[in-house]
Amino acid sequence: MNYENILFQVTDGVAVITLNRPKAWNALCTRLNTELEDALLAAEQDPEVRVVILTGGDKVFAAGADLKEMAQATPMEAARTSALAQRINNFLEQMSVPVIAAVSGLALGGGCELALACDFRVVAEDAQFGLPEVGLGILPGAGGTQRLAALAGAARAFEMVLLGRRISGAAAAQAGLATCAVEPGQVMAAALEMAAALKKNPAYSMALAKRAIVSGQTLGAGAGKLMERELFALTFANPDQAEGMRAFAEKRRPSFQNLR
Ligand code: CAA
Numbered sequence: 001m002n003y004e005n006i007l008f009q010v011t012d013g014v015a016v017i018t019l020n021r022p023k024a025w026n027a028l029c030t031r032l033n034t035e036l037e038d039a040l041l042a043a044e045q046d047p048e049v050r051v052v053i054l055t056g057g058d059k060v061f062a063a064g065a066d067l068k069e070m071a072q073a074t075p076m077e078a079a080r081t082s083a084l085a086q087r088i089n090n091f092l093e094q095m096s097v098p099v100i101a102a103v104s105g106l107a108l109g110g111g112c113e114l115a116l117a118c119d120f121r122v123v124a125e126d127a128q129f130g131l132p133e134v135g136l137g138i139l140p141g142a143g144g145t146q147r148l149a150a151l152a153g154a155a156r157a158f159e160m161v162l163l164g165r166r167i168s169g170a171a172a173a174q175a176g177l178a179t180c181a182v183e184p185g186q187v188m189a190a191a192l193e194m195a196a197a198l199k200k201n202p203a204y205s206m207a208l209a210k211r212a213i214v215s216g217q218t219l220g221a222g223a224g225k226l227m228e229r230e231l232f233a234l235t236f237a238n239p240d241q242a243e244g245m246r247a248f249a250e251k252r253r254p255s256f257q258n259l260r
């Protein structure tokens with residue numbers, strides 16, 4: 001697929017996807033979302049890719065769904081828009097590689113929801129997270145009501161969704177919405193540093209550990225624990241389990257194959 005609204009680059013096992021629609025504050029139009037879905041699938045299918053970083057660049061992460069495209073939508077078209085956004089955000093959770101959102105500037109509406117679906121959020125202290133949908137006569141439709149409440153609690157979700165209150169990157173880190181907040185201008189460097197740290201761990205056990213966490217979040221803790229048990233057993237089918245434990249016994253650094 002020819003990308004017009006995103007940039008996609010893989011370097012040393014790190015796939016960087018940049019939302020790139022600067023004239024519209026990276027608003028998530030259907031075309032952009034279609035390209036994003038295609039790029040995420042390509043990253044998942046590339047065995048060389050170990051980590052994905054999703055960013056909007058230095059100025060803005062994304063100002064939400066494309067309001068011009070959405071304004072005249074029928075209920076059925078709105079359902080399709082929501083389904084595409086939810087499919088992307090669910091896929092981010094289901095990917096076998098960790099995904100880092102590198103957030104500078106505004107992450108509003110669908111942009112905030114996209115960031116919330118990533119595994120890590122490395123954010124600028126002065127970034128702004130907000131869900132202004134209710135004020136527009138709609139509501140967050142990309143899974144945001146659920147992910148926000150799960151990450152930061154229902155009280156925060158009511159505040160941000162019903163009152164439309166924005167939260168800074170620094171406050172988001174304190175509230176558990178962001179993994180860490182860094183100085184503006186340092187976001188991409190911090191995200192790349194995190195990617196380098198993630199790459200040191202073996203791909204398969206990270207993939208299954210991610211699946212166990214996400215299973216608990218989406219299916220409930222009981223099902224999550226059952227999944228955890230099965231996934232734990234499955235790690236013993238991958239050569240990196242034997243290597244990790246042998247390296248420990250032999251007091252040396254492991255040399256992982258990173259098959260996933
Ligand atoms: N959709 C479409 N176009 C958008 C947009 C969006 N979400 N956000 C900004 N733009 C466009 C503007 O229409 C404008 O285009 P033109 O030059 O053609 O007029 C251009 O980007 C620049 O925007 P502004 O002139 O508004 O610039 P500003 O500096 O005054 O404000 C802003 C920037 C704060 C991002 C403001 O544009 C804004 O509030 N945008 C909308 C944010 C929003 O409400 N997002 C939620 C969308 S709903 C959603 O996301 C639903 C869902 O969950 C699926």
